[in-house]
Amino acid sequence: MKVKEGMYMKKILEAIKNFFSASHERERKGIQATKHGMFNNFVYAVKLTWQLNNQFIIAMIVMGVLSAFYMLIGIYIPKIVLALVENKVTTDTMIKVLVAVGIIILVVKLINTKAQYVGEYAWDKVYKGLVSKYLRKSFTTDFKNMENPDFLDLIERSKHAMYNYQGISGYCRRGSNILSNIVLVVIAGAAIAVINPLIILVLVVISYFIYKILDSTMEWTKINFRDAMSSNFRKNYYFSSTARDFKYAKDIRLFKMQDFIEQTWKDINTVYYAACKKNHRKWVMCEAKMSFLRLFQNLLLYVVLIYMVLNKGMSISDFVLYIGLVASFSTAMTDMFCNMVWMNMNRMELDDFRTFMDWNEDKPDIEKGQGVSKNIGLKQFEFKFENVSFKYPGHEKYVLKNINLTIEAGSKLAVVGINGAGKTTLTKLLMRLYEPTEGRILLNGVDVKKYDRDTYFKIFAPVFQNIEIFAFPVWQNISMKPENETDKNRTMEALERSGLDEKINKYENKIDTMLLRIFDPNGVDLSGGERQRLAMARALYQNREVLVLDEPTAALDALAEDRMYQEFNQMVKGKTAIFISHRLSSTRFCDKIVMFEDGRIIEEGTHEQLINANGKYRNMFQVQAQYYKDKEGEVC
Known part of the structure; x- marks a missing residue:
């Protein structure tokens, strides 16, 4: 009898508890x-x-x-x-x-x-x-x-x-x-x-x-x-x-x-x-x-x-x-x-x-000498990847594995491979948008983690594959700064070097022309190729020592892409430049080429060396070569 009473009491208490709470x-x-x-x-x-x-x-x-x-x-x-x-x-x-x-x-x-x-x-x-x-x-x-x-x-x-x-x-x-x-x-x-x-x-x-x-x-x-x-x-x-x-x-x-x-x-x-x-x-x-x-x-x-x-x-x-x-x-x-x-x-x-x-960002370990230098003060920039591996947070698969690569000062490096090979991830690590999971990256023999990240960012002028323009005037889309901090003469010089000045000067307001029609009904939009030239002008305006071009010509056809890369070759003289592409029109004028596959470097050398090696680079180049031939059948 007492057991039954206890059970009834338990049920009553449970009912009261359920009444006063939304069980979840x-x-x-x-x-x-x-x-x-x-x-x-x-x-x-x-x-x-x-x-x-x-x-x-x-x-x-x-x-x-x-x-x-x-x-x-x-x-x-x-x-x-x-x-x-x-x-x-x-x-x-x-x-x-x-x-x-x-x-x-x-x-x-x-x-x-x-x-x-x-x-x-x-x-x-x-x-x-x-x-x-x-x-x-x-x-x-x-x-x-x-x-x-x-x-x-x-x-x-x-x-x-x-x-x-x-x-x-x-x-x-x-x-x-x-x-x-x-x-x-x-x-x-x-x-x-x-x-x-x-x-x-x-x-x-x-x-x-x-x-x-x-x-x-x-x-x-x-x-x-x-x-x-x-x-x-x-x-x-x-x-x-x-x-x-x-x-x-x-x-x-x-x-x-x-x-x-x-x-x-x-x-x-x-x-x-x-x-x-x-x-x-x-x-x-x-x-x-x-x-x-x-x-x-x-x-x-x-x-x-x-x-x-x-x-x-x-x-x-x-x-x-x-x-x-x-x-x-x-x-x-x-x-x-x-x-x-x-x-x-x-x-x-x-x-x-x-x-x-209050989210804890990745902070440098000061005791290990990380992030202590706020002044790089270098004239030459040589980068070295030492046994660098990387996997994205929360993932088990490595996107890059055991990368050893030297980018010499003032050189032009082409990074090629099919989509998903790890090329863009390499640039993210180089620019410290991510830190390596394993290994280290050196700048002139010094671990890049020694440098303050914001200071380190200032040595790079990137041109990304997905080029965004803002509903600002042309000059501000290039300087990315307010008017009182913008040198408009330098803006025009960057436009001339990128080959976009003729297009912009046709507009009534020239570099004061508003882009897009979000704020100005008379605003203008740019074509894919023009956006790429604008992005290049943006990079040139910054006048930084290292240019990173990540698939900047992806929207162009093969011949137009080849001409654009020839122009890039003239623009980047005296600077360190890294060209990322799954197409090979950027490779012939570069000092060195590295080919990626499944997150690893499978071939490395000059264009001639890789052609003579008769490997995957040669096969890919021959497949793409038909798009680079002129009327006489010679490769452009």
């Missing part, structure tokens, strides 16, 4: 946010906001206190009016009292409204400051992070902390609400305690249960809906922005991709709507549970107050006052717990934000 698994894939306490995050949010604009915090404090007093005045007005009637005061006295109360209400309302306007204006400044910090971190985080989907999901999640009424703003605004709730609870609670302290205990207990229900549901939403949908949001944004992006407009129309893109977008949203439906059901249950508790609470309180009127001689004016005080105490207590729930939600958003902003 609190697991999240990807990068886990560093958890900070609610108070710790509150202090962080207030300090950061105060630094960006302290008027916002002051406005929140003023609004919190005045909102409480405004509600208390509203509670006491019916009591005052009824008391005046019960005491049969003169009309003049009643009018004077009501005018005085009206003036007080007006003053409080005006100050509170002014604080609201100041707060909203100040928040705009806070938001701009937060975005500035967020963008700075995005621009400076390690390059490898921007190729990590889990890190991109963290970036997506962390954005919520900057939105109004979320994250940082939510913490401050909830803090203001809680301040208002505390003032109401203290004043109303003191008055209620005079008639029956047990009423306060009942209100606190019921409010706490409501808090637990709301907190559990809110946490479920954060983890199982918003966080779980982070990758879905990124995919949705990608497809919706692709449909509007001019770069994709021709392909979408010519290849009839509309239906495919629309269907893919619908599939993504089907997943989202299913998650929304599940989230909605959780909130319906949450509201049902809280409504039941509020109904029970109100019925209990009305029973107690009516009993006081009928049996304890409570006046009608006091009855009305205590109805208001009890309702306000109950509402303030529930709101305070609800604000704490929302603050807990803001805590999780702020955890994501702080995890992103």
Whole structure:
């Protein structure tokens, strides 16, 4: 019998537990946010906001206190009016009292409204400051992070902390609400305690249960809906922005991709709507549970107050006052717990934000002499790869394996091979966008890790395969700097050397011509070849010692590519240059050629040496040679 009673009791306790919680698994894939306490995050949010604009915090404090007093005045007005009637005061006295109360209400309302306007204006400044910090971190985080989907999901999640009424703003605004709730609870609670302290205990207990229900549901939403949908949001944004992006407009129309893109977008949203439906059901249950508790609470309180009127001689004016005080105490207590729930939600958003902003980048080991030199001060640049191997973070397969290669100062090196052979990865390691998994890279016999990374970046002028132009004037697309830091004469020289000056000078505004039509309806776009010349002008303007050209002519036909490389040969005289290509038009004028296959160097030498070696380089060259022949059948 006792066993059965124990089982029944266990089931009852389990049912109560399930009632007051939205049972869910609190697991999240990807990068886990560093958890900070609610108070710790509150202090962080207030300090950061105060630094960006302290008027916002002051406005929140003023609004919190005045909102409480405004509600208390509203509670006491019916009591005052009824008391005046019960005491049969003169009309003049009643009018004077009501005018005085009206003036007080007006003053409080005006100050509170002014604080609201100041707060909203100040928040705009806070938001701009937060975005500035967020963008700075995005621009400076390690390059490898921007190729990590889990890190991109963290970036997506962390954005919520900057939105109004979320994250940082939510913490401050909830803090203001809680301040208002505390003032109401203290004043109303003191008055209620005079008639029956047990009423306060009942209100606190019921409010706490409501808090637990709301907190559990809110946490479920954060983890199982918003966080779980982070990758879905990124995919949705990608497809919706692709449909509007001019770069994709021709392909979408010519290849009839509309239906495919629309269907893919619908599939993504089907997943989202299913998650929304599940989230909605959780909130319906949450509201049902809280409504039941509020109904029970109100019925209990009305029973107690009516009993006081009928049996304890409570006046009608006091009855009305205590109805208001009890309702306000109950509402303030529930709101305070609800604000704490929302603050807990803001805590999780702020955890994501702080995890992103505090992300530990790859820092040099100073004790080992890494990153100590901020001045390279060299005139010649010789690079040596010593047993370098590399695999991308989170992957087991090596992209490069046991690379030993010397790039002599002032030489031209061609790195060739089929797509996926590891050529681009080699340049990423050379420019320290990634660090080797094994081995080391030397600059004039010194490990490149000795140099400060930003200083090291300044010796390279890269031209990448995917050439991006910005909705800026031509000169700014070349200098990549504001006008006061740009030498426009040097910009024109770079355009002339790249062969793009004739095209640009045809425009009315010449180098002041705006590119793209995003900001200027008269903006111009450039063809694939012109973009490549612009990218070359950009590299030449920097006047750096090492040029890295990663498939810069991929959009050109074979003959046009050959002519472009001949021009490159003239442009890079006196500099160290690395040409990356899966086509071999760049190889004949280079001092050395290395051929990659499956992440390894399989052949190395000059063009003539590799042709005579009768290996894979020769085979590839012969296959491609037909595209390089002139009318007489000679190789160009």
